[in-house]
């Protein structure tokens with residue numbers, strides 16, 4: 001492909017060389033440059049890609065894209081734009097032939113509930129005959145095939161990888177793709193240049209404030225998704241930020257579809273029946289009422305499945321497909337997943353890693369727990385001042401709802417796990433909760449099992465579907481379902 005055609009609609013300054021040269025690929029990491037490719041320098045949070053231009057030239061880059069002046073030695077074309085991340089999204093879309101134009105892309109954003117809402121949407125659309133792609137926290141799929149990702153691939157991949165995934169989906173006959181769109185991705189332009197037909201907003205509660213600093217900034221980042229949608233915006237009106245968003249979107253060309261339980265919304269739920277492992281309700285849409293049966297417990301799965309009902313309604317899906325699609329979801333990896341159960345005890349793994357998520361997970365299990373509710377959890381977060389509010393909020397929730405908290409490590413990364421545990425434990429104690437601190441997460445899980453008695457429920461919160469733990473710079477294998485099963489069966 002000619003570099004000039006890639007830059008057809010992108011303003012740039014030519015610093016060196018010619019624009020009329022062919023490029024064979026695009027890379028934003030110098031280590032992945034191949035001869036003939038365009039290297040895009042990104043100023044990162046830890047290093048600056050502009051420092052690796054020489055490496056890119058050494059590996060054969062034909063062109064370099066920068067956002068600040070750099071001296072590049074060698075016979076290469078050098079172009080400058082205002083923002084290389086924003087340009088990368090457009091270049092990637094152009095390089096892969098704007099694949100999202102040929103897919104029905106549905107974006108799901110919000111603090112919690114994106115993964116499960118996306119899986120309900122996938123199931124309903126499959127029921128209606130679509131071949132589905134999925135991109136999110138628990139991986140990427142094109143039809144039944146898993147797309148290659150790395151353990152470091154974010155929930156919403158970098159734009160170059162995202163557009164490649166869309167192209168791959170299109171080649172594999174995928175007709176519609178539901179993807180989780182994180183606030184990081186929106187702020188860092190990863191999802192820019194994507195043709196979103198429908199956007200779904202689940203809720204907004206404190207998280208990721210290390211990047212966004214204030215709830216208002218966090219909200220504005222999430223709201224960016226709805227500037228890109230062309231057909232419908234599906235918004236939870238029971239969330240205060242959802243109300244604010246709906247107000248902003250009511251006169252847009254993309255149709256507004258609201259949902260909720262408490263608020264007066266276009267799609268709403270009544271006759272909610274919560275059981276230990278199932279949830280039932282009637283969903284009301286302007287097209288009629290639908291009996292919904294969800295094979296997951298708690299009000300959060302009423303919300304997450306209702307988001308999918310509203311999205312399917314907005315997409316014109318027949319009610320019978322909606323009911324069947326939701327019924328077909330039997331479990332979602334790491335989302336209130338029962339990893340062990342016998343007549344004495346039950347062990348549940350859940351991805352709850354925010355104050356709101358932890359409260360919802362505990363209050364879902366509590367009414368059906370005859371014995372004690374034992375919580376194993378840790379808090380990953382930014383260090384010092386930035387991390388403290390999260391540690392404090394999660395400690396309070398644990399003290400309020402768990403009968404015993406085993407405070408342990410999450411992904412301590414380069415922070416001192418003992419210091420995090422001490423900070424969380426102090427809050428649990430101050431709030432009158434019972435706690436034990438055990439730094440080794442595997443030991444903490446084993447201890448919870450050892451002390452559990454008849455009718456106790458153990459909730460292991462924070463890592464959900466994840467299969468590794470990051471301590472320092474090392475990523476160690478960590479599969480909670482296996483740890484539980486091996487310890488109980490005496491194999492460990």
Ligand SMILES: CC(=O)N[C@H]1[C@@H](OP(=O)(O)OP(=O)(O)OC[C@H]2O[C@@H](n3ccc(=O)[nH]c3=O)[C@H](O)[C@@H]2O)O[C@H](CO)[C@@H](O)[C@@H]1O[C@H](C)C(=O)N[C@@H](C)C(=O)N[C@H](CCC(=O)O)C(=O)O
Pocket residue numbers: 028029030031041042043044045046047048049050052152153154155156157158182183184185188
């Ligand atoms: C905080 C954050 O978003 N970080 C992203 C950011 O990393 P960074 O700025 O630290 O990158 P960096 O390491 O400084 O490198 C800068 C540039 O130099 C390049 N480089 C680096 C080394 C080298 O030898 N050569 C070279 O060219 C890198 O490839 C990169 O392009 O830019 C990188 C490349 O653009 C991303 O991969 C990386 O996401 C990492 C994987 C990450 O963990 N992100 C998380 C925080 C995230 O995005 N989470 C959200 C939220 C999930 C949710 O809770 O919903 C998500 O979407 O997953």
Ligand SMILES: Nc1ncnc2c1ncn2[C@@H]1O[C@H](COP(=O)(O)OP(=O)(O)OP(=O)(O)O)[C@@H](O)[C@H]1O
Pocket residue numbers: 110111112113114115116117137155180182202203300301303304334335336350351352353356357358360361464
């Ligand atoms: N609607 C909801 N409201 C509050 N908490 C929820 C809701 N849905 C799920 N949760 C809790 O949050 C956790 C994460 O849920 P889920 O994976 O669906 O969210 P997510 O938005 O994809 O999260 P992430 O982006 O961090 O991957 C769940 O394990 C559950 O404890």
